Amino acid sequence: MHRQLEALRPALLRFAILQLRNETLAEDVVQDALIAVLEKPDRFAGQSSLRTYVTGIMKHKIIDALRAASRTRQFDVADDESEDDVIDALFNAKGHTIDTARNWGSPDATLEQKDFFRVMELCLEKLPSKIARIFLMREWLELDTDEICKELDISTSNAWVMLYRARLRLRECLQLNWFGNMPSATGR
Incomplete structure (x- = not known):
């Protein structure tokens, strides 16, 4: 699973950067999503592709990051x-x-x-x-x-x-x- 996650990382990062417009924050979101998968690998039941599963986790991490950012600053x-x-x-x-x-x-x-x-x-x-x-x-x-x-x-x-x-x-x-x-x- 580690190699598969490593292969997914560049695409996940590109997408997170596109959404968050902050490379550091995007790195954090991707890292959090990958860690969540690695910490509890038994939660991945194989009912979807690994990419879909990790992307779903990352989606929630991005939402959390957006909400946290809105509490600290306004967007121009x-x-x-x-x-x-x-x-x-x-x-x-x-x-x-x-x-x-x-x-x-x-x-x-x-x-x-x-x-x-x-x-x-x-x-x-x-x-x-x-x-x-x-x-x-x-x-x-x-x-x-x-x-x-x-x-x-x-x-x-x-x-x-x-x-x-x-x-x-x-x-x-x-x-x-x-x-x-x-x-x-x-x-x-």
């Missing part, structure tokens, strides 16, 4: 004016998207592919840090909007705008770097 959240230009470029004058989404195939089959998660991680890393952070808080840490707003000291409408922007950018990145490169069903 400033609007990124260039985001508006990016968003506007995705829509025509009538408000419809310029490019319609391609058929992405079977979502269940896609999620099972290991490379998809690598591309998704790269797409998340390309997001502006504030937008990536709120997206991960909502979708991965499963925090509700009120808790996110309190944590980041932002309004509900600002949170929804940032989530919308994150989803648009992730869609575009995945379209270009994953779904756009998949072979079609006809073999072309």
